Amino acid sequence: MQRSKNDVWVGLFVLIGLVAVLFLALQAANLLSVSWQKTYTVWANFDNIGGLKKKAAVKSAGVVVGRVDKITFDDKVFQARVDLALDEHFVFPKDSSLKILTSGLLGEQYLGIEAGADAQNLMPGDKVQSTQSAVVLENLISQFLYSKAADPTQSPSKP
Amino acid sequence: MNRPGTPAPHKPPLGERLLDALAAWGAATRALMANWGLAARLFVRLLMTLVPSMRRSVLVRDQLHFLGNYSLAIISVSGLFVGFVLGLQGYNTLQRYGSSSALGLLVTLSLVRELGPVVSALLFVGRAGTSLTAEIGLMKAGEQLSAMDMMAVDPVQRILAPRFWAGVVALPILAAVFSAVGIMGGWVVGVVMIGVDPGSFWGQMQAGVDVWKDVLNGVIKSVVFGFTVTFIALYQGYMASPTPEGVSRATTRTVVTASLAVLGLDFILTAWMFSL
Numbered sequence: 559m560q561r562s563k564n565d566v567w568v569g570l571f572v573l574i575g576l577v578a579v580l581f582l583a584l585q586a587a588n589l590l591s592v593s594w595q596k597t598y599t600v601w602a603n604f605d606n607i608g609g610l611k612k613k614a615a616v617k618s619a620g621v622v623v624g625r626v627d628k629i630t631f632d633d634k635v636f637q638a639r640v641d642l643a644l645d646e647h648f649v650f651p652k653d654s655s656l657k658i659l660t661s662g663l664l665g666e667q668y669l670g671i672e673a674g675a676d677a678q679n680l681m682p683g684d685k686v687q688s689t690q691s692a693v694v695l696e697n698l699i700s701q702f703l704y705s706k707a708a709d710p711t712q713s714p715s716k717p
Numbered sequence: 718m719n720r721p722g723t724p725a726p727h728k729p730p731l732g733e734r735l736l737d738a739l740a741a742w743g744a745a746t747r748a749l750m751a752n753w754g755l756a757a758r759l760f761v762r763l764l765m766t767l768v769p770s771m772r773r774s775v776l777v778r779d780q781l782h783f784l785g786n787y788s789l790a791i792i793s794v795s796g797l798f799v800g801f802v803l804g805l806q807g808y809n810t811l812q813r814y815g816s817s818s819a820l821g822l823l824v825t826l827s828l829v830r831e832l833g834p835v836v837s838a839l840l841f842v843g844r845a846g847t848s849l850t851a852e853i854g855l856m857k858a859g860e861q862l863s864a865m866d867m868m869a870v871d872p873v874q875r876i877l878a879p880r881f882w883a884g885v886v887a888l889p890i891l892a893a894v895f896s897a898v899g900i901m902g903g904w905v906v907g908v909v910m911i912g913v914d915p916g917s918f919w920g921q922m923q924a925g926v927d928v929w930k931d932v933l934n935g936v937i938k939s940v941v942f943g944f945t946v947t948f949i950a951l952y953q954g955y956m957a958s959p960t961p962e963g964v965s966r967a968t969t970r971t972v973v974t975a976s977l978a979v980l981g982l983d984f985i986l987t988a989w990m991f992s993l
Contacts, residue, residue: 567786
């Protein structure tokens with residue numbers, strides 16, 4: 559009697575542990591949502607990817623449609639080559655464009671994909687031609703300063 | 718420290734005294750090395766008992782019942798309160814920067830990566846490690862271990878091994894329960910009481926927590942802690958001097974050594990896992 563009772567309690571203990579691990583994996587880390595879906599790969603060149611990281615989201619109209627698969631540097635054209643794994647369910651026209659965006663003011667960077675108007679769709683292995691680089695804060699500031707300096711009406715010269 | 722031959726009133730010459738000090742130092746080092754060697758041999762012997770222990774799973778199960786089930790209450794209550802506090806403190810800090818929607822992410826990452834494995838290991842030392850040391854130390858003081866040896870029953874296999882494997886299995890489960898209950902605690906405080914948007918609470922968490930990088934590494938940490946804590950408790954009990962004082966000293970040493978080992982190992986593991 560005593561033994562079978564212990565068995566039940568230990569079984570319950572292990573079961574609670576399994577439930578906790580499943581909760582962490584499925585609810586907290588969302589294991590099944592993206593990583594097990596079939597994807598196809600397209601790629602694009604960017605002048606500057608800013609703080610984009612591997613595994614960053616690719617969003618269209620705010621909905622996640624894929625992930626950044628690989629980021630490498632192409633020393634033929636001196637640009638960054640970004641490989642994207644897009645969800646198989648979603649197809650985009652061939653002339654779609656990619657943009658590096660930031661979620662919130664200080665949030666992480668992600669790729670926005672904007673659908674074009676071409677009749678043909680992007681196929682696996684295709685290159686996305688139209689890209690827009692990340693906004694680099696230092697470049698923005700220096701542009702602003704140069705435009706200020708070049709503007710004669712705003713210059714602090716004496717009247 | 719006089720050598721037995723020297724007369725007490727006359728101080729030995731300086732050279733002699735220096736040699737004595739050197740000898741004492743050497744003896745201490747040798748004793749330390751011997752201890753480490755004994756510990757390493759016991760550890761290897763315990764690792765070798767994996768197959769025999771599985772063959773006698775009844776013993777492991779009874780220990781698992783004692784170490785695991787009875788620790789469940791303290792682990793889940795502590796996890797709940799740690800989750801409450803993380804929810805409150807995290808909200809307080811995050812809302813200053815207008816990013817209280819990341820509360821779920823903050824609570825989950827701190828629990829899964831650090832607090833779950835570490836705090837449950839520390840609680841496990843206090844709840845289960847001390848009882849292991851005291852039990853085995855008293856068995857030794859009552860000469861039960863020697864009696865077993867006389868009957869050709871290996872006390873390492875019969876007494877230590879089931880406790881060892883039960884501890885190794887129990888701690889990762891307890892750590893997972895701690896993290897899961899803690900997340901629920903953070904949810905209760907953040908979403909139900911303070912009113913953070915539940916969509917962003919779970920959504921940011923799910924976007925930011927990686928199964929392999931965060932959850933699996935936390936589990937690996939708790940497995941390492943399970944080996945460390947259980948082994949230190951068993952070793953201290955097995956090596957305790959067989960007196961009431963010796964057992965009490967050994968129990969104290971278990972808590973001190975195991976807690977320090979957990980915290981030190983945690984730093985090393987964190988540096989190794991999350992440095993990149």
